[in-house]
Amino acid sequence: MNFTSYDFLLFFLAVFVLYWLARERRLQNVLLLAASYVFYGWVHPWYALMLGLSTLADYFIAQGMAKTPERKRGLLWLSLLVNLGVLGFFKYYNFFNPALIDALNSLGVHADPLLVQIVLPVGLSFYTLKKLGYVLDVSNGTLKPTHSLLDFALYVSFFPQIVAGPIDRPRSLLPQLEATRVWKMEYFHRAWPLLVMGFFKKIVIANTISSIVDRVFSLNAPNSVLIIPATLGFTLQILADFSAYTDLSRASALLLGFETPENFKTPYLSLSPTEFWNRWHITLSTWLRDYIFFPLRRALMRSQRPVPEWVIQSAPPLVTMLVSGVWHGAGWTYLAWGGMYGLLIVAYQALGLRGEWKPQGRMKVFFAWLVMFAFVVFGWLLFRSYSLTWALQSLFSNPFASTLEERVVGLITLSLTLFYSAPLVVKLLMDRYLPADSYFHALYYAIATLVVIVFLNSTTSDFIYFQF
Amino acid sequence: MVLLGDSTLRLGVDADQLSSALGHETYKVAIPGSASAIWYLALKNIILESSYRPATLVLFFRDTLLTRPDDRVTGRYFALVDELAGRHEPLVTQLSYVQQMSPIEKIMDQYFPMYGDKSMLKDKLEYAPRYEPSVRLLNCNQECADAAVNTLFETANLRPESAHQTLINAEIGLYGSGAEDFAHQVDRSYLPEIVRLCQENSIRLILVHTPTQVYPTRNSEPEFIRRYLADLQSWLEARDVTYLDFYHDPRITSDMYLDAVHMNERGRVVFTEALSEALRPILK
Numbered sequence: 001m002n003f004t005s006y007d008f009l010l011f012f013l014a015v016f017v018l019y020w021l022a023r024e025r026r027l028q029n030v031l032l033l034a035a036s037y038v039f040y041g042w043v044h045p046w047y048a049l050m051l052g053l054s055t056l057a058d059y060f061i062a063q064g065m066a067k068t069p070e071r072k073r074g075l076l077w078l079s080l081l082v083n084l085g086v087l088g089f090f091k092y093y094n095f096f097n098p099a100l101i102d103a104l105n106s107l108g109v110h111a112d113p114l115l116v117q118i119v120l121p122v123g124l125s126f127y128t129l130k131k132l133g134y135v136l137d138v139s140n141g142t143l144k145p146t147h148s149l150l151d152f153a154l155y156v157s158f159f160p161q162i163v164a165g166p167i168d169r170p171r172s173l174l175p176q177l178e179a180t181r182v183w184k185m186e187y188f189h190r191a192w193p194l195l196v197m198g199f200f201k202k203i204v205i206a207n208t209i210s211s212i213v214d215r216v217f218s219l220n221a222p223n224s225v226l227i228i229p230a231t232l233g234f235t236l237q238i239l240a241d242f243s244a245y246t247d248l249s250r251a252s253a254l255l256l257g258f259e260t261p262e263n264f265k266t267p268y269l270s271l272s273p274t275e276f277w278n279r280w281h282i283t284l285s286t287w288l289r290d291y292i293f294f295p296l297r298r299a300l301m302r303s304q305r306p307v308p309e310w311v312i313q314s315a316p317p318l319v320t321m322l323v324s325g326v327w328h329g330a331g332w333t334y335l336a337w338g339g340m341y342g343l344l345i346v347a348y349q350a351l352g353l354r355g356e357w358k359p360q361g362r363m364k365v366f367f368a369w370l371v372m373f374a375f376v377v378f379g380w381l382l383f384r385s386y387s388l389t390w391a392l393q394s395l396f397s398n399p400f401a402s403t404l405e406e407r408v409v410g411l412i413t414l415s416l417t418l419f420y421s422a423p424l425v426v427k428l429l430m431d432r433y434l435p436a437d438s439y440f441h442a443l444y445y446a447i448a449t450l451v452v453i454v455f456l457n458s459t460t461s462d463f464i465y466f467q468f
Numbered sequence: 469m470v471l472l473g474d475s476t477l478r479l480g481v482d483a484d485q486l487s488s489a490l491g492h493e494t495y496k497v498a499i500p501g502s503a504s505a506i507w508y509l510a511l512k513n514i515i516l517e518s519s520y521r522p523a524t525l526v527l528f529f530r531d532t533l534l535t536r537p538d539d540r541v542t543g544r545y546f547a548l549v550d551e552l553a554g555r556h557e558p559l560v561t562q563l564s565y566v567q568q569m570s571p572i573e574k575i576m577d578q579y580f581p582m583y584g585d586k587s588m589l590k591d592k593l594e595y596a597p598r599y600e601p602s603v604r605l606l607n608c609n610q611e612c613a614d615a616a617v618n619t620l621f622e623t624a625n626l627r628p629e630s631a632h633q634t635l636i637n638a639e640i641g642l643y644g645s646g647a648e649d650f651a652h653q654v655d656r657s658y659l660p661e662i663v664r665l666c667q668e669n670s671i672r673l674i675l676v677h678t679p680t681q682v683y684p685t686r687n688s689e690p691e692f693i694r695r696y697l698a699d700l701q702s703w704l705e706a707r708d709v710t711y712l713d714f715y716h717d718p719r720i721t722s723d724m725y726l727d728a729v730h731m732n733e734r735g736r737v738v739f740t741e742a743l744s745e746a747l748r749p750i751l752k
Contacts, residue, residue, distance in 0.1 A: 006570040208594075215621050218630030386627060408608050408616035411601045419597035453576065454586045454593070 001042045003248040004202055011039065012252060019256060020183045029154050029177060032256070036159040040123070047121045050086075055156045057082055058131045062138045062145035062152075072139055079135040087128045090121060092330040123163040125327060127156050129287055134170045136291055143170055151177045160252040164245050166263045167283040173258070181257035191251040193445060197427075198247035200448040204455045205420045206241035209233050212413050217384055223402040227394040229414035231381040236421050238380065239268065242281070266428060268376060271368040273344040274355045276376060284324070293320040313349060318342035328383070333391070337383045344375060423448070469493070469751075470515060472507055473528030475500040476678050480731040481528075482740045489744035490751060495522070501548065503533055503540040505564045508658040509552035511665055524672040524751065527662070530680055530729065531693060532642045534700070535653035537563035539642070559661060567656060632727060648692035650699035663707055674710040674750065679720045679739065680729040686716045712746050714739065 001008045015035045022028045041048030061079045065072045134155070137143035146152050155173050156162075216222055216230035246263040253260040267280035277285040297316040300307045318339070325338020348354070359368050385391035402410075427444065434440055469492050471477060478498035487494040497514075499506055507527060515522065533539060541549050541564040553560060569577065576583040602608040608616065623631050647653065654660065666673040677697065683689035697713065704711045714720065719742050724735030731739060 006572060009572070218626050218634070219620070220625055220627045386629075403620075404606070404608070405616040405620040408602045408606055408613050409620050411605060412598055412613065412617070415597045415601045416594070419594075450582070451593075453580065453583060454589045456573070456576075456583075456586070 001039050003245065003252070004199060007042070011035070012255075016255060023182075025178075025180050026150070028181060029150055032159070033150060033154045033157065036154065036157040036162060039159040040157060040162055044121070050121060051127065051157055051162075052153075054082065054086060054128075054131065055153050056149075058135055058156075059149050059152050062135055063147075065135075065138050066145050076135065076139045079132070083128050083132050083135075087124060090124055126165045126167055127162055129167050129284070130161075130170075131156055133167070133287060133291065137170055146170075146174055146178070148178075158253070158258075160249045160256070160258075161260065164242070164249075165281075165283055166246055166249065166261050167287050168260055169287075172261065176258050183257070187254050187257060191254040193441075194247040194251035194254070196445045196448050196452070198244045198251060199452045200423070201240040201244035201247070203452050204448075205423070206237050206244060208455065209237045209240070209416060209420050212409075212416060213237055216409070216413065217386070221397070222394045223399065223406045223410075224395055224397045225399045225402045225410040226406045226413070227381070227391075227397075229410045229417060231377055231384070233413050233417040234384050235268070235377050235380050236417050236424075239264070240420075240424070268373060269369065270372055270376075271359075271365065272348050272353050272355070272357055272372060273341055273375070274348065275357075276372065277341070277345075278355070284327075288320050288324055292323055293317065296320070314346040317345040317349070321345065332388055333382050333385050336388055337379050340375075340379055340382065469495070469524040469526060470522040471496045471498070471526045471528065472510060472515075473498055473678070474502045476530065476680070476729050476731070477528045479726070480678060480736055480739050481743060482736050485737070485740045486744050486747075489741070490747055492524075492751060499548065501540055501545055503545075504529075504535070504537055504658045504662075505539075505541045505549055505560055506545075506552060508662055509549065509557070509560065511662060513552055513554055515671075516665060516669055521669065522671060524674060525666055526674045526676055526747070528676045528678050530642065530678055531682070532647045532650075532653070532696060534659050534675070535650060535657040536642060536647055537657050538568040541565070559658075563656065563658060643690075643693075648690075648696045650696045650703070654703060663704075663709055667707075672710070674712060674747070675704060676743070677711070677713040677715050679714045679717055679731075681722060681725050682728055684722055689716075710750055712743075714742060714746075717742055 001011060015031070019028055019031055019035075022031055037048045037052070040051060058079055061075045064075050134143070134145075134152075138145045146155075151174060154177055155168075155170060158168075158173065161168055213230050213233040216226055217234070219226070222230070243264045250260050250262070261283050263282050265279040265282065267276055270276035270279055293316045296319055297312065300312045300315060319342070321338045321340075321342030322335065323338070324341070325334045325336070328334045328337070348357075359365055381391050381395060382388065385394075430438075430440060430444060469490075471481060471483060471486075471494060475498065477496065478500060481496065481498075483494045483496040497510060499510065502510075511525070515525065527534075541560075549560065549564070566574070566577075573583075582589065599610045599613055602613045602616075603610075623634075626634065663673060665671075683693065697715075701711050701713075719738055720731075720735060724731055724738060726732045726735075
């Protein structure tokens with residue numbers, strides 16, 4: 001179910017009313033769990049069955065860790081095997097599928113490609129990380145496992161987050177699930193701006209710009225005068241799309257009395273790759289930092305055999321970003337995208353430009369931003385492209401060999417990208433320079449609501465991050 | 469005899485070959501991107517309004533297309549609907565647009581004046597950023613810019629898998645969302661009106677289910693499609709309308725297609741032959 005669909009509106013209204021009528025915490029949680037499974041199994045009920053089974057497995061694994069600490073290591077490996085096995089199977093099966101079919105054919109077994117296509121269950125990558133975070137925390141001793149299967153199942157399946165995050169941590173969400181929740185008008189006041197901005201960014205910006213960006217990326221051999229504006233368009237589209245999803249997710253959670261984490265903090269204003277990942281998809285990057293980057297770095301530093309300093313410095317960011325790339329999807333483009341950020345972080349660190357680095361002087365800041373923004377846009381080109389060869393051939397094609405059609409469409413794409421990014425820039429400036437209680441904020445939301453109505457359509461496309 | 473359909477008819481049937489095989493003058497009205505709303509309008513406003521009415525109308529359709537009044541009526545297809553529509557087309561407004569609105573959209577349309585003009589407002593809002601830069605920098609006006617977009621995104625310029633996906637996405641609208649429920653859909657579609665118009669004007673209506681490669685074998689075809697086609701056939705028989713099904717015709721093989729739905733030269737020859745064989749006894 002899509003947050004911007006009519007189905008979801010009716011579903012949420014029903015859940016909202018019943019939930020606040022329930023009053024009693026346990027009853028509220030039962031209702032939310034049922035709603036989450038209905039939400040998740042709406043299209044394919046077997047998704048919900050798989051979610052239920054994997055939730056049960058991790059619940060009992062965590063309980064086992066608490067009861068028999070000596071078996072903790074084995075149980076942790078079991079959880080890793082189950083979670084990563086399922087994720088790997090569904091996510092990467094199709095990538096290796098052609099090779100598998102070839103192998104079967106060479107053995108004389110006829111395999112119909114259509115029959116062996118596997119559909120990735122939506123949200124699998126997100127809830128797998130949530131469950132793994134829980135099991136790893138229990139295994140490290142930093143979290144006591146919850147005894148309530150209901151609370152744990154709801155933590156995993158909480159419907160505002162299940163499809164595309166934010167990837168909430170057990171230490172943040174579980175205590176909220178265990179606490180009494182009473183309706184406050186404050187929830188609505190805080191959720192309303194998120195709802196307006198969520199709908200505005202998805203329906204007005206992301207969906208509109210995607211109609212031209214998607215077409216350019218479907219071309220056989222676009223010229224650089226076409227691919228550069230289209231990549232800028234995608235840069236806007238993916239931010240608007242994913243941050244819209246997060247806003248709507250947070251707003252839905254808030255209306256049910258839950259505080260959930262932010263995922264974006266003006267990422268395109270970053271001056272370095274580390275800063276970018278501290279501002280982009282924050283819940284994923286902090287997950288990767290806490291469960292891959294830090295443990296790997298610690299392991300290298302404490303290694304019995306001395307490890308060279310340059311390996312300690314470069315291996316953790318490289319491995320972490322490669323994992324981030326692979327997590328997004330099976331394909332060389334994702335791997336290259338992740339690898340590019342890993343190399344960038346290593347290179348910036350080698351130059352002494354670490355996390356919170358900021359040069360002195362406005363011109364230097366501007367150039368630092370420009371360089372980083374160019375890397376970000378190049379990264380999105382790799383991320384969105386059909387193949388690496390396609391991306392590089394398009395980018396480095398001779399702009400003077402372009403046709404009039406390519407120049408015209410390139411110009412339209414660039415112009416529409418600038419036009420649709422203007423409302424976000426205005427919002428950023430308002431947030432930065434106007435007091436929070438200024439009437440201009442209310443005016444902005446009122447205009448945004450009117451524009452959403454103008455752009456509203458009975459069919460709206462899925463959010464980009466659903467596919468991951 | 470008039471043959472009416474979309475691009476699958478344009479590429480799949482040779483009108484001259486059919487004319488010589490049947491000894492009937494055949495006229496082909498193949499409108500790429502058309503669907504039931506366009507066919508209804510073409511019948512009502514062009515075929516029936518012409519001074520020379522055909523004795524037979526052969527309508528070519530794929531799967532559930534006949535009972536999907538909402539298919540290909542918005543976006544770039546709207547211009548085609550607008551071109552064929554008369555001043556007042558209450559049936560088209562009702563079946564293709566109002567009927568498809570969600571309850572919220574209906575309320576908005578009724579009580580919020582801006583909502584009814586949303587397409588125009590959106591076009592106005594986007595006009596300057598879409599066209600002004602190319603007028604000023606490339607001396608290319610709105611017509612030139614629209615032509616550039618259409619030329620650039622022609623199927624020939626797309627990656628084969630993107631072209632295939634575009635086609636599949638267009639076809640996927642024919643399945644799901646209740647489209648397969650013939651009994652529920654038929655009264656919400658143009659089919660009863662098309663049948664009535666033909667019968668009242670003494671035009672013999674023949675419906676042809678065209679072959680495609682969406683479900684290449686009978687085994688791969690979902691059960692609901694078979695059920696839908698059986699219901700359609702019974703419904704047509706009850707109204708004395710001829711129905712010809714070429715979907716799994718063994719004479720038309722997979723090497724006779726350009727893509728999932730369009731036939732190549734060889735396919736056109738074979739399908740036209742098969743069609744003429746089926747039509748000959750009917751037209752005698």
